Amino acid sequence: MHPLTEQPVRMTAVNEPFADPSTSIEEIFRSTYLVLRDSGYAGVSIQRIADRTSLSKSTLYYHFDDKYDLLMQFSEEFLSWYLERLVEEYEGDAQETLSRLLDIVLLGEADDGVLFEDVFAPGYIATILEMRAQAVRDQEMRTYVTVTDEVMRDHLVALIEDGIExxxxxxxxxxxxxxxxxxxxxxxxxxxxxxxxxxxMAAVRDAADAYLEEIKQHE
Amino acid sequence: MHPLTEQPVRMTAVNEPFADPSTSIEEIFRSTYLVLRDSGYAGVSIQRIADRTSLSKSTLYYHFDDKYDLLMQFSEEFLSWYLERLVEEYEGDAQETLSRLLDIVLLGEADDGVLFEDVFAPGYIATILEMRAQAVRDQEMRTYVTVTDEVMRDHLVALIEDGIExxxxxxxxxxxxxxxxxxxxxxxxxxxxxxxxxxxMAAVRDAADAYLEEIKQHE
Incomplete structure (x- = not known):
């Protein structure tokens, strides 16, 4: 168990998305992240997100059609932010970036000591699972999940293309x-x-490594 | 979208777990399957499960400590039943059984035309996702999910051991x-x-196939 309340706050580069918002949109995304983290998907409403910003509810509706529109754009930004951070840290090294991602999710820890829990707040993951459960029967949520997954795969595609190049x-x-x-x-x-x-999952990490090794350019 | 109500009932060997219950326990499992399928995890209660059997609520409590105990034993039985059915169909051929499982989840269809939806009712999958979401923060559910996943891996271990043998x-x-x-x-x-x-997911099926090919005994 790792309830959020007992989780130590670690000041790593990766655990503070939209930490220093400089635009209204960023402020809204920051608040969305906090609401999702603390209350899960069930707690998300335009009102609740507005409450944790300096903005009015109508300002949020000026920027986003509805909750789904906001969540969809948030997910794209969140994933992009996260992956760019990783790529930056490894100076564009695709192989290292992928290895680090796989270490974090399959081993629970990257080699510099960053833990799975530092990167993926339990509340956020519970939310992802709740939304996936809802997507099984709800068309709008299904579209949302599909687009979010595509964004993630597109980032992986870009990383692999960089590595080929x-x-x-x-x-x-x-x-x-x-x-x-x-x-x-x-x-x-x-x-x-x-x-x-x-x-x-350590055995899965080994298999992923073998997979990466196979696509690696050898002299 | 594939709401249950619009899903054609296919009379395949794999889509009717506990179809012909001959004991109280089997009758309870049959009812559990139907409640999960129709109402998802949120709909599960000992009362509701009892309502769809010829048994009283107290008979259910005679057999199971509580809802979690029932669900845990149900999952073990359901997975065992499902995998045994597959193995039976392939006369114990581990390679064919694994290929079929991977075809169903990664391609959505086995080569005999059995569809993903025939095997995994949407309501049942939504339930699995809901329970996983809850397990992120709830210790009891976390134990339940862990045990269920272990049962599934143990079955895969047994299949691989048979294949080695x-x-x-x-x-x-x-x-x-x-x-x-x-x-x-x-x-x-x-x-x-x-x-x-x-x-x-077709590309993932190819990768799984390459993985199986690597562990295959070649003359």
Whole structure:
């Protein structure tokens, strides 16, 4: 168990999305992140998000059609922010970025000591699972989940294309490779969040490594 | 979208768990399956399950401590039943059984035309996702999810051990191999259930196939 209240706040580069908002949109995203983290998807409403900004509810409706529109744009921004942060940290090294992502979700810790819980707040992951559960039967939520997953895969595609371009990877199909890595990544993310014993995931990390090794350019 | 109500009932061997209950326990499991399928996890209570059996609520409490105990035993039985059915159909061929499982979750259809929706009722999958979301913060649910996932991995371990024994697979570590296949399987299951576009998963099926090919015994 890692209830949010007992989680130590770690000042890593990756655990503070939209920490220093400079525009209304960023302020709204910051608040959305906090509401999702603290109350889960069930707690999300335009009113509640507005309450944690300096803005009025009507300002939020000026920027976003509705809650879904906001959540969809938030997810895109959140994932983009997160992945760009990782890429930046590794100076664009695709292989290192992917390895780090896989370490965090499959081993629970990156080699610099950043923990899974530092990056993925339990409340946020619970929200993702709640939305996925709702998406099984709700068309609007299904579209939302699909778009969010596509954004994530597109980022992986871009990383792999960078790796091909700079000679790190062989000439693989970036879409296909991203799809495989997405299942390792998202599968690991979802399973780690809700299981007590995650030791078994180390074997999955090894398999992901073998997969990356196969697409690596060797002299 | 595939709401249950519009889903055609297909008379395949795999879509009728506990269809012909011959004991009280089986009758309870049958009812549990129907309640989960129709109402999701939120709809589950000992009362509701009793209502769809010929038994009294106190008979249910005679057999199970509480709702969690019932759900935990149900999941074990359901998964065991499902996997045994598959193994039976393939006369114990581990490779074919695994291929079929992966076809169903990653391609959405087995080669005999059985669809993902025939095997995994949307209501049941939504329930699994709801329970996983709850497990992020709830210790009791977390134990339940962990045990259920272990049961699934244990079945995969048994399949791989059979395959090693009969010379289908090389002498791999059954636990490690089962862990990797579990992420392909469970990741595919969760993602297919909540996405609109699942074409990208064909590439994951190819990767799973390459993985199986690597552990296959070649002359």
């Amino acid at each position: 700079d000679g790190t990877f062989i000439d693989v199909d970036p879409e296909a490779t991203a799809s495989v890595l997405f299942v390792f990544f998202e599968g690991g993310l979802l399973l780690r969040s809700c299981e007590e014993d995650t030791e078994w | 009969d010379g289908t697979f090389i002498d791999v570590d059954p636990e490690a191999t089962a862990s990797v296949l579990f992420v392909f399987f469970e990741g595919g299951l969760l993602l297919r259930s909540c996405e609109e576009d699942t074409e990208w």
